[in-house]
Amino acid sequence: MKNLVALMLLAFAGTLQAAEHFLEQGEIDKLQPHPDVPGLSRYITPGKDPAAYGKLLVGSVTFYFADDSKEKGMDADEMKWIADAMRSALMAAAAEEAEAVLEPGPGVALINVAITEIDMQNKKRGLLGYTPIGFVATSAANASGSRIQLKDAKIEGELVDSQSGERLSVFRIDKIESAEGEKELSWTDLRTATQSALTKALEARATP
Numbered sequence: 062m063k064n065l066v067a068l069m070l071l072a073f074a075g076t077l078q079a080a081e082h083f084l085e086q087g088e089i090d091k092l093q094p095h096p097d098v099p100g101l102s103r104y105i106t107p108g109k110d111p112a113a114y115g116k117l118l119v120g121s122v123t124f125y126f127a128d129d130s131k132e133k134g135m136d137a138d139e140m141k142w143i144a145d146a147m148r149s150a151l152m153a154a155a156a157e158e159a160e161a162v163l164e165p166g167p168g169v170a171l172i173n174v175a176i177t178e179i180d181m182q183n184k185k186r187g188l189l190g191y192t193p194i195g196f197v198a199t200s201a202a203n204a205s206g207s208r209i210q211l212k213d214a215k216i217e218g219e220l221v222d223s224q225s226g227e228r229l230s231v232f233r234i235d236k237i238e239s240a241e242g243e244k245e246l247s248w249t250d251l252r253t254a255t256q257s258a259l260t261k262a263l264e265a266r267a268t269p
Contacts, residue, residue: 081128083175083217088231097265100236101258111220111229111269114170116162117155118223122147125177127213132181143248147174150256158263165223172259172269174218176251182212211246216255220269232269234258 082089092102105111122144126133151172155161162169216234221227237254239246262269 081125082177083123083125083219084231084233089233092231092233095232095262095265095269098258098261100254101232101234101262101269103230103232103269105230106228109227109229111170114159114168114220114222114229116160116166116169117151118162118165118169118171119148119151119155120171120173123173123175124179125175125217127178127180130180143176146248146252147176147255150252151259154256154259154263157260167224169223170229171221171223172218173221174216174255176214177217178213178215179211180213211248211251213246214251216251216258218269230269 088104091104093104095101095103124135124140124143151174152161165171214237216237217232219231220229222229234254237246237250239250259269
């Protein structure tokens, strides 16, 4: 049964939502800057201690477009490899300071992440300009028909007890910088910012 639950969590990674945010406005209002990680804000549920969880299970990755985004369509294959890249970044961060696992269980926190306020402009651009690092050419080729340029986005997410479903904390990454010399953000920039923020938070023994 546990294996089935884990497979279901992984299978639904990469879904589109009509709203602009993953978090409710009331949750966003409660966020406070993380003392050790610039650009990362969080809110910890009273009485909960996310740092007490030594194992991390990566769950869903959801996409939320900005209300004024010119382009709000995304190819299914493109969405999948972006979601897979984000999940890979989270697992890599977890492996450094915690233990990345594939099943719910005692001491396992589930992290769900959303790419929010996505602002995409309809513009022709070479595929390699925004292919996530670590993907082989054959995987990127699935999105060869894409001509969408990423202008801006944020990261929001939650950490929950993988067994009880109780929310431990919510977080948001506002500070996402483009690669040196680039004017626009890329999917790789989001991946890098998310992995870096989670790694630093885990190093501080205080998960988001």
